[in-house]
Amino acid sequence: MKKILVTGGAGFIGSNFIKHILHCRDDIFIVNLDKLTYAGNLENLIDCVDNKNYVFIKGDIVNDELVKYIFGKYEITHVVNFAAESHVDRSILGSEIFFRTNVIGTNVLLENAKVFNVEKFVQISTDEVYGSLGKDGLFKETTPLHPNSPYSASKASADLAALAFHHTYNLPVVITRCSNNYGPYQFPEKLIPLMIINALNDKKLPVYGDGKNIRDWIFVSDHNIAVELVLERGKPGEVYNVGASSEMKNIDIIKLILEQLNKPDSLIEFVKDRPGHDRRYAIDSNKIKIEFDWKPSFKFQDALKETINWYIKNQNWWERIISGDYLQYYKSQYTDRTVI
Numbered sequence: 245m246k247k248i249l250v251t252g253g254a255g256f257i258g259s260n261f262i263k264h265i266l267h268c269r270d271d272i273f274i275v276n277l278d279k280l281t282y283a284g285n286l287e288n289l290i291d292c293v294d295n296k297n298y299v300f301i302k303g304d305i306v307n308d309e310l311v312k313y314i315f316g317k318y319e320i321t322h323v324v325n326f327a328a329e330s331h332v333d334r335s336i337l338g339s340e341i342f343f344r345t346n347v348i349g350t351n352v353l354l355e356n357a358k359v360f361n362v363e364k365f366v367q368i369s370t371d372e373v374y375g376s377l378g379k380d381g382l383f384k385e386t387t388p389l390h391p392n393s394p395y396s397a398s399k400a401s402a403d404l405a406a407l408a409f410h411h412t413y414n415l416p417v418v419i420t421r422c423s424n425n426y427g428p429y430q431f432p433e434k435l436i437p438l439m440i441i442n443a444l445n446d447k448k449l450p451v452y453g454d455g456k457n458i459r460d461w462i463f464v465s466d467h468n469i470a471v472e473l474v475l476e477r478g479k480p481g482e483v484y485n486v487g488a489s490s491e492m493k494n495i496d497i498i499k500l501i502l503e504q505l506n507k508p509d510s511l512i513e514f515v516k517d518r519p520g521h522d523r524r525y526a527i528d529s530n531k532i533k534i535e536f537d538w539k540p541s542f543k544f545q546d547a548l549k550e551t552i553n554w555y556i557k558n559q560n561w562w563e564r565i566i567s568g569d570y571l572q573y574y575k576s577q578y579t580d581r582t583v584i
């Protein structure tokens with residue numbers, strides 16, 4: 245039986261990962277360590293509460309004493325580190341917590357993984373560590389790191405720390421670098437859920453800059469199947485890019501959302517650009533495709549429809565969120581985001 249410490253498992257991707265694993269595997273016991281920041285939500289995991297192969301612990305990955313206790317008590321054999329401050333705009337408003345959680349927290353996990361001799365440490369990273377592309381080209385695993393935001397700088401730092409633990413101590417670290425995820429349970433500060441919810445509420449849809457920035461979108465379950473494969477078969481010291489070759493301009497996604505919801509384009513509002521806004525991300529996933537026969541199953545337009553329907557059906561989930569802390573953030577973010 246693998247005993248996996250999943251960190252950040254109450255967030256968007258982590259909660260989808262835990263549900264996927266508990267649904268299809270009975271040889272994995274999961275300890276979910278999550279601080280329950282504004283982005284962590286135990287409602288995402290309501291179906292797992294009674295599962296005999298699952299336990300939740302509220303806590304901070306920076307807390308070395310707690311992390312050590314968990315490794316010992318549960319005889320952890322594997323780590324999947326999803327825990328992070330994950331939103332670029334928030335990192336622009338204040339970077340400290342990003343470096344604390346994403347760098348120091350990862351280091352605490354790495355140190356304990358080393359002491360407890362884990363069999364695999366999967367560091368969940370991001371394509372943003374590569375920086376921004378021009379019109380052509382794709383991010384490969386060998387593309388030099390060039391992070392542009394405090395968020396991506398903190399993620400790149402964690403990647404370097406993880407690789408150094410492999411090089412120096414032979415810790416079996418594997419890194420995934422995935423492109424933009426979307427799907428159920430994504431916190432409504434990110435582009436797709438924010439636009440769906442604003443459109444449902446007939447509120448303005450704030451488009452940064454000219455709306456022509458490009459992201460390479462992947463449905464969350466396709467990402468998580470790749471993470472499972474890397475957990476099983478990833479070679480220590482290696483990096484695996486994950487993406488679904490679904491490049492889209494932001495403005496085109498927003499128009500698709502409005503069209504499906506039967507809402508007018510007049511809801512679109514162009515606002516001041518995000519400082520340091522990366523222009524284009526696009527991923528070359530050939531390595532994971534060739535080595536593990538992974539391929540994405542979801543097409544962007546179909547999975548976007550599925551996602552929109554999920555937000556329509558799960559209004560209670562997001563209404564509770566947008567009436568709380570999120571509103572505070574949303575207001576502070578837009579004091580500086582004047583309409584252009």
Ligand code: NAD
Binds near residue numbers: 328
């Ligand atoms: P999220 O913000 O939805 O969830 C993050 C989770 O981590 C939350 O449950 C939060 O409570 C928890 N957390 C934060 N700080 C913590 C701490 N100090 N200790 C313990 N738990 C803590 O993020 P997400 O979108 O699910 O992203 C998960 C991971 O995937 C992140 O590492 C992110 O960098 C990476 N990633 C995200 C995307 C994307 O498109 N969302 C793409 C590629 C990689």
Ligand code: DAU
Binds near residue numbers: 331333
């Ligand atoms: O590429 C992977 C990364 O994708 C992850 O590592 C991050 O955790 C995740 O947050 C995401 O980062 P982005 O900055 O690409 O995602 P976000 O949803 O914030 O923005 C997507 C694009 O939409 C980006 O070009 C900015 C734009 N945008 C975003 C928001 C929130 C807008 O135009 N308006 C908005 O209100």
